[in-house]
Amino acid sequence: MELNFQHADPGLSLMGEAAAARGLLESGKCKGSDFLGWLGLPSAMVSQVSRIEEAAARIRKSDGLIVVGIGGSYLGARAVIEALGTDFPVVFAGHNMDSLYHSDLLNSIQKKKYSINVISKSGTTTEPGLAFRILMNHMESRFSRDELAGLIFATTDANKGSLRPLIKERGWTDFVIGDDVGGRFSVLSPVGLLPIAAAGKNIRRLLEGAQAMADIVRKDSSEKNPALQYACYRNASYRSGKKIELFLSYQPGLHFIAEWWKQLYGESEGKEGKGIFPASVDFSSDLHSMGQWIQEGERLIFETILDVIHPEKDIKIPSSPVDDGLEYLAGRSLHEINRIALAAVQDAHSKGNVQSMKIMLDRMDEFNLGQLLYFYEYACAVSGIMLGVNPFDQPGVEAYKKTMFRMLGKPGF
Amino acid sequence: MELNFQHADPGLSLMGEAAAARGLLESGKCKGSDFLGWLGLPSAMVSQVSRIEEAAARIRKSDGLIVVGIGGSYLGARAVIEALGTDFPVVFAGHNMDSLYHSDLLNSIQKKKYSINVISKSGTTTEPGLAFRILMNHMESRFSRDELAGLIFATTDANKGSLRPLIKERGWTDFVIGDDVGGRFSVLSPVGLLPIAAAGKNIRRLLEGAQAMADIVRKDSSEKNPALQYACYRNASYRSGKKIELFLSYQPGLHFIAEWWKQLYGESEGKEGKGIFPASVDFSSDLHSMGQWIQEGERLIFETILDVIHPEKDIKIPSSPVDDGLEYLAGRSLHEINRIALAAVQDAHSKGNVQSMKIMLDRMDEFNLGQLLYFYEYACAVSGIMLGVNPFDQPGVEAYKKTMFRMLGKPGF
Numbered sequence: 001m002e003l004n005f006q007h008a009d010p011g012l013s014l015m016g017e018a019a020a021a022r023g024l025l026e027s028g029k030c031k032g033s034d035f036l037g038w039l040g041l042p043s044a045m046v047s048q049v050s051r052i053e054e055a056a057a058r059i060r061k062s063d064g065l066i067v068v069g070i071g072g073s074y075l076g077a078r079a080v081i082e083a084l085g086t087d088f089p090v091v092f093a094g095h096n097m098d099s100l101y102h103s104d105l106l107n108s109i110q111k112k113k114y115s116i117n118v119i120s121k122s123g124t125t126t127e128p129g130l131a132f133r134i135l136m137n138h139m140e141s142r143f144s145r146d147e148l149a150g151l152i153f154a155t156t157d158a159n160k161g162s163l164r165p166l167i168k169e170r171g172w173t174d175f176v177i178g179d180d181v182g183g184r185f186s187v188l189s190p191v192g193l194l195p196i197a198a199a200g201k202n203i204r205r206l207l208e209g210a211q212a213m214a215d216i217v218r219k220d221s222s223e224k225n226p227a228l229q230y231a232c233y234r235n236a237s238y239r240s241g242k243k244i245e246l247f248l249s250y251q252p253g254l255h256f257i258a259e260w261w262k263q264l265y266g267e268s269e270g271k272e273g274k275g276i277f278p279a280s281v282d283f284s285s286d287l288h289s290m291g292q293w294i295q296e297g298e299r300l301i302f303e304t305i306l307d308v309i310h311p312e313k314d315i316k317i318p319s320s321p322v323d324d325g326l327e328y329l330a331g332r333s334l335h336e337i338n339r340i341a342l343a344a345v346q347d348a349h350s351k352g353n354v355q356s357m358k359i360m361l362d363r364m365d366e367f368n369l370g371q372l373l374y375f376y377e378y379a380c381a382v383s384g385i386m387l388g389v390n391p392f393d394q395p396g397v398e399a400y401k402k403t404m405f406r407m408l409g410k411p412g413f
Numbered sequence: 414m415e416l417n418f419q420h421a422d423p424g425l426s427l428m429g430e431a432a433a434a435r436g437l438l439e440s441g442k443c444k445g446s447d448f449l450g451w452l453g454l455p456s457a458m459v460s461q462v463s464r465i466e467e468a469a470a471r472i473r474k475s476d477g478l479i480v481v482g483i484g485g486s487y488l489g490a491r492a493v494i495e496a497l498g499t500d501f502p503v504v505f506a507g508h509n510m511d512s513l514y515h516s517d518l519l520n521s522i523q524k525k526k527y528s529i530n531v532i533s534k535s536g537t538t539t540e541p542g543l544a545f546r547i548l549m550n551h552m553e554s555r556f557s558r559d560e561l562a563g564l565i566f567a568t569t570d571a572n573k574g575s576l577r578p579l580i581k582e583r584g585w586t587d588f589v590i591g592d593d594v595g596g597r598f599s600v601l602s603p604v605g606l607l608p609i610a611a612a613g614k615n616i617r618r619l620l621e622g623a624q625a626m627a628d629i630v631r632k633d634s635s636e637k638n639p640a641l642q643y644a645c646y647r648n649a650s651y652r653s654g655k656k657i658e659l660f661l662s663y664q665p666g667l668h669f670i671a672e673w674w675k676q677l678y679g680e681s682e683g684k685e686g687k688g689i690f691p692a693s694v695d696f697s698s699d700l701h702s703m704g705q706w707i708q709e710g711e712r713l714i715f716e717t718i719l720d721v722i723h724p725e726k727d728i729k730i731p732s733s734p735v736d737d738g739l740e741y742l743a744g745r746s747l748h749e750i751n752r753i754a755l756a757a758v759q760d761a762h763s764k765g766n767v768q769s770m771k772i773m774l775d776r777m778d779e780f781n782l783g784q785l786l787y788f789y790e791y792a793c794a795v796s797g798i799m800l801g802v803n804p805f806d807q808p809g810v811e812a813y814k815k816t817m818f819r820m821l822g823k824p825g826f
Contacts, residue, residue, distance in 0.1 A: 070697075070698060070701045071698075071701025071702055072701070074698075074701075075702060085513070085517075095698045095701075096663070096664075096665055096695070096696075096697055096698045096751075097663070097697055097747055097750055097751040097754060098663065098664045098665055098666070098747075098748075098751060099724045099726055099727045099728045099746070099747040099748040099751070100498070100664065100666060100724065100725055100726050101664070101665050101666070102728055102747065103726040103727075103728055104498075104726075106728075123737055124737055124738040124739065126739070126750075126754075127697055127698075127701075129737050129738070129739045130730060130739060130742065130747065130750070132737075133730060133731055133733050133735075133737070133739065134728060134730070134731065134747075136733070136735075137731035137733070162735065162736055162737040162738065165736075166735060183701075184702075243656060243657075243711065243713055244656075244657070244690060250509070250510070250511065251509075251511045251513065251514070252509055252511055252514055253511070253513060253514070259699075259702065262699075262702055262703060263701070263702030263703070266702060266703045266705060266706040266710070267702060267703075267704075267705040267706065269706075269710070270703075270705050270706025270707070270708075270709060270710030270711075271705065271706075271709045271710060272709065273709070273710070273711060273712060274710065274711055275706055275710040275711055277657060277692070277706065277710070277711070277713060277714075278703075278706075279690070279692050282509070283509075284483075284509055284510055284540055285483060285484075285487075285508045285509045285540075286672075286675075287810070287813070288483045288484025288485070288487075288508075288540075288596075288676070288810070289484055289488060289597075289672065289675055289676030289679060289680060290675060290676070290679045290680075290683075290691075291680075291809065291810050291813075292679060292680040292683050292684065292807045292808075292809045292810050293679040293680065293682070293683025293684075293688055293690065293691075294683070294809075295683075295809030295810070295812050295813075296683060296684045296685065296686070296808065296809035297679070297682070297683030297684060297686070297687065297688040297690070298656065298683075298686060298687055298688055298690070299686060300656055300690060301690075311512045311513065312513055313512055313513050313516040313517075314512045314516075315512045315515055315516055315519075315547060317543060317546060317547070318546055318547065318550035320546050320549070320550070322546075322549075322575065322579060323575055323578075324536055324537050324542050324545075324546070324575040325537040325542070325575065326537065326539070326542045326543060326546065328821070328822060328823050328824055329543065329821065332821075333512070334510055334511075334512040334515065334543065334547075335511075335512040337510055337539075337543070337821065338509075338510040338511060338512070340817060340820045340821055341510060341539075341813075341817055343820060344813045344814075344816040344817035344820055345813045345817075347813070347816050348812040348813035348816055349813075351812070352809070352812060394705045395705075395709065396704065396705045396706075396707075396708030396709035396765070397700070397701070397704050397705050397708070399708050399761040399764070399765060400700070400704075400708075400754070400757045400758045400760070400761035400762075401757075403757040403760050403761055404753060404754055404757035404758075407753045407756060407757055408741070408742065408745075408750065408753055409741060410741050411741055
């Protein structure tokens, strides 16, 4: 993984601040230091890999997996699985309360034997809680308790929460979400690892990639540290008046990497009236929708581009007698053309006064992805500390719940 | 369709400006008045419906439809089809240049007989042009020219472009994109109508809904006109320093309505260093990712919420002996709970100084959707005129192309 700036000011003047923030993080003296368990996950998880792989193998003997979770209990797994692709059916539930979505889901599993991985620290969050009720109601009408014991996998708190007694009583397989790992930093815990392994992906390589990145970003306080570079770049951009960071990818499979990144940065930094607004576009598709605004609209943005050097599959452009003006591309690689579009767009945006940083991944595999995830997490912590907020809390997410519980008639509200 | 404001200042003081903008639009005296064909599409298309339906019926006898298009030749059809749902396979191509995406697409149709609707005014746009080459190369290796004549449907310019000679020579079925209809305003032309009809949707009702909305917004210059209300609301918000409009929906099927809306507003207004940044979230999912930023981050945003009153399908929450804290919801409708979340979030965001407007649709059917699309288009034109820009051009989308063609080695660049 390599960073590459096309920015008039990549913010290196803030490197002293970034190094200090890194120091606070590593010494556990930053705000929110009760939630630093994610720092050590790449090594801590190694001992759990066999058990996760064994559970994943059992899941893969069923017809598919339904992951029940929302926010940090959903986006990381989905991001990795969609980026790598899978032939095993992995579907998601409990990340919305749409009746049509869940009706269609029930219909689609009616004659199948799906496993369920319910992921929730408390077990009482409304969206996954309701989805799990709906799914269990369906499953219990079709399978015995013994059969269900082989199909239900619960990832939850070690001791507390509504899922704990059920795990004990009904013999479900369980995995633990550590107290010191917040949802948006949990992709490298069993929260992400079990669904990713069930999708047939190599979680050992994912953790190795993350560890390789940890070995760089945790040990280097120089300006060569890519996480510090990114933290400087975005804070400098923000301080210069850029309010929106736009995440650009050129492969539709990376869409949910952007969604995961939005939670990571939006929830970590968007507080106390501060914080860059994280947004994303899927290029080149959205070049034909948001391209005009980016090129010539209000100058509020800076860009971060995800560039994958080598393709997993490629297509050669066929020759054609038709006069479509594209014959000069015959015989060329589609992936190469896509990457040239990326470079041309970066150049045009720079001329339109939109500066950018490019993250170059060698290829889209587990190792590279592990690097990328850890890089983003570490840079996020440093960036949030530089911004002066607690990057590990989310005080604002409770605001609507009280009103909702009252309106729904929840006892006690 | 009904608008409902929870905004301290819905901007009604700008109503005079909005009415004047509407006058310029209706009298054809606004900037870009060569591109006002969309205004009359709901009535102009009535005479073409039978022919479109007949083509759609032929498409539906094949195994599925591949729509080849990008930007305005893609988003409208996808938005409507995903909002309404379909059992007929409609897939998209040529809206990106990802080699993996197109490899997987080729694999998935290998043993099937798909129809293709290629949508491009010029036929030479890089993304759909390359995808069409790749697909034709595949199809020509499997089907005779006669068979292909029944499978290819081209929506293009009446006279010009690289598809025209092929239509004549190979007997493809063709539909015309009018010279006076820009891509982002073309969903109610054959560009959108043919794929929507092929998905089994009632395009007559879609056009009737659009006409019903046209009858309101084109004839009323009072402050009761919902398109003028929305145009006032967003311009007033922008002038008061709100830089981002956030489109909120609570049903995943509406995701591409937001994407279509982004192109419509972003491309129409993002120019001359001006323009609101259009962004969207899928709630309640993204409440658990972007919710924190929205509630407590930098106060840069205002919201537009899409609320659908009646569900197409619903689920009753089952009772459960498990102590998950959700038994008070047993027997309730999931759709109702989802709408209560919407109301609670709107209230919480208002307290967090994020003001909103709600668009209430009676239900998600063709008629209501037709209303919604026309409403957005008309309000966009009025809003752009109020902003002082030409809402119908897109001068910035060419910026990267010159560089890209040079880098790709296109003759003449």
